[in-house]
Amino acid sequence: MKRRCRYKAIVFDMDNTLLRSRIDFPRIKRDVFGFLNGCGVLPPDFPLGEHTIATLIEAARGSGKLQAAWEAEIWDTVVRGEREGMAGAELEPFVPEVLERLRGDVAMSVLTNNAREAAIEALHRTGIVSCFEHIAGREQMAALKPSPSGLLHLLSHYPHIRADEWLAVGDSWIDGKAAQQGGVPFLAYHANTAEFERRSVPVIGHIRSMRELADYVYDGD
Known part of the structure; x- marks a missing residue:
């Protein structure tokens, strides 16, 4: 029996969430x-x-x-x-298998402060670009994260999905702040817990492995 999803759409940050970025x-x-x-x-x-x-x-x-x-x-x-x-950035552990599990159950998008063209190139090179319906970079934002403008741009493509039916996943407080201001629940991945608390950024949980994402997306058996 197929498990029920708690969310209808997920938006992922890219650097150090989907890809193990080497950007200094x-x-x-x-x-x-x-x-x-x-x-x-x-x-x-x-x-x-x-x-x-x-x-x-x-x-x-x-x-x-x-x-x-x-x-x-x-x-x-x-x-x-x-x-x-x-250049040469690799995927975070377990990303391909998790995305494949989610595919078809939820709509998936990427939101990054990087240039959109560079993001698409990196996601294509690592073989996961086809998992995402929309990829938004800084060109799609009125202001960079922590502004919610990029997130609201993505939400506008899905008028039938409420903000609280989305889940945002990222590693930085700026991802969480954008989600907070956009009314979207936020799940922190490999994040600095103290920094989220210091900046009063709410999260629904913290995960250390992308495999744990399913525990938040799917209802229990």
Whole structure:
């Protein structure tokens, strides 16, 4: 007898959720901040440790000092770092078998702050791109995660599925914050539990293996 699903759709983060990313996010963040500080957009005492690359760029935009040419240079820096880190990236353990089990039971999408074209290339190279109905990158967002705009973009493709009938899965507090603001339940994967608590990001649970996802998606026997 087929088990009943608690959710009708799942949205996955990509880096360090589906793929074992080698992107050096701390280095990219330092490079971006160094540029912004050098241009006088952000001050030397800016609390860099409280920010991700995404929130750092949003803070720069919010300062009103970020020129279009400077932002273009920043994105060049980010894209270079993403390409370097995604080269040869492998799947997280058990991802193929879990996606195959879920296929046909729930609609599956990907939401990443990376460029959409790079995400599709990585998912194609690792053999899982066909599992997803939609793949949204930063081009589909009004603002990067933790903004819910990318998530709301995906939800708009499924007007018959309520937000609380979705499940979001990711490794970072910014994934959880986007889900929270979009009204979607969030499941943390290999995440820093303390960081979620510190930032008041609610989760329905924490998993250490992708195999545990089925325990949250399917009702018990």
